[in-house]
Amino acid sequence: MEEKEKLKVFYELYERRKSVREFADRGIEPDKLARLLMTLNRAQSAANRQPWHFIVAEKKGREELNALLYKEGFRNAPVIIAACADPGSAWVRKADKVNYSWVDVSIAVTEMIGAATAEGIGTCWIASLEPDKVKAALGVPARMDIVALVAIGYPTAELVKENKSRKSLGEIIHYGKW
Ligand SMILES: Cc1cc2nc3c(=O)[nH]c(=O)nc-3n(C[C@H](O)[C@H](O)[C@H](O)COP(=O)(O)O)c2cc1C
Numbered sequence: 747m748e749e750k751e752k753l754k755v756f757y758e759l760y761e762r763r764k765s766v767r768e769f770a771d772r773g774i775e776p777d778k779l780a781r782l783l784m785t786l787n788r789a790q791s792a793a794n795r796q797p798w799h800f801i802v803a804e805k806k807g808r809e810e811l812n813a814l815l816y817k818e819g820f821r822n823a824p825v826i827i828a829a830c831a832d833p834g835s836a837w838v839r840k841a842d843k844v845n846y847s848w849v850d851v852s853i854a855v856t857e858m859i860g861a862a863t864a865e866g867i868g869t870c871w872i873a874s875l876e877p878d879k880v881k882a883a884l885g886v887p888a889r890m891d892i893v894a895l896v897a898i899g900y901p902t903a904e905l906v907k908e909n910k911s912r913k914s915l916g917e918i919i920h921y922g923k924w
Pocket residue numbers: 763764765766767870871872873874875894910
C-alpha cells in the first residue's frame with residue numbers, strides 16, 4: 747500500500763468510529779477478539795506501570811452483570827469488557843499526588859476501540875454504572891476501581907462516517923498560551 751493510502755486508512759478510522767448501542771445477534775470471531783485483547787498490553791502507560799486488569803464477559807453466563815446494565819442494547823452485546831484500574835500500582839505525579847491509573851486504563855481502552863473499528867466491530871464505553879454492584883457481580887478485588895464497561899459487538903448498522911457534534915478546533919486549541 748502506498749504511503750498516502752496508508753494515511754487515508756488511518757485517518758478514516760477516526761471518522762468512522764462512533765458509539766454503538768445496538769448490536770447484531772452475531773458473536774465476535776475468536777481470532778478477532780484475540781487481536782483486540784492484544785492491544786490492551788501494547789498500550790502505553792505512565793512509567794510503564796500497566797495498572798490495569800480487564801474482565802472479558804461473554805454473553806453466556808453474564809446474567810448478573812446484564813441485570814445491572816441500564817440499556818437493553820448493551821445486554822445484547824456479545825462481549826462486555828470491564829476495564830479495571832489498580833491505583834496502588836500506578837504512577838503518581840509527585841507534585842500533586844495525582845494517580846494516573848484511570849488515564850492509563852483509558853488509553854488502553856481507546857487503543858482497543860481503534861482496533862475494533864478497524865475490524866468493523868462497534869463499541870461503547872459505559873461509565874454510567876454502579877461500581878460496587880459491578881465489582882460484586884464480577885468478583886473484582888476491593889482495591890480495584892471499575893473505570894468503565896465496554897460493550898463490543900457487530901453493529902446493527904454499518905460503521906460509516908457521521909457528522910458528529912463537536913466543539914470547533916478554534917474553541918479548544920490554544921497556540922502558545924491560553
Ligand atoms: C468515558 C466515557 C464514558 C461514557 N459513558 C457512556 C455511558 O455510560 N453510556 C452511553 O450510552 N455512552 C457513554 N459514552 C459514549 C459517549 O456518550 C459518546 O462517546 C459521545 O456522545 C460522542 O459520541 P460518539 O462516541 O458516537 O462519537 C461514554 C464515553 C466515554 C468516553
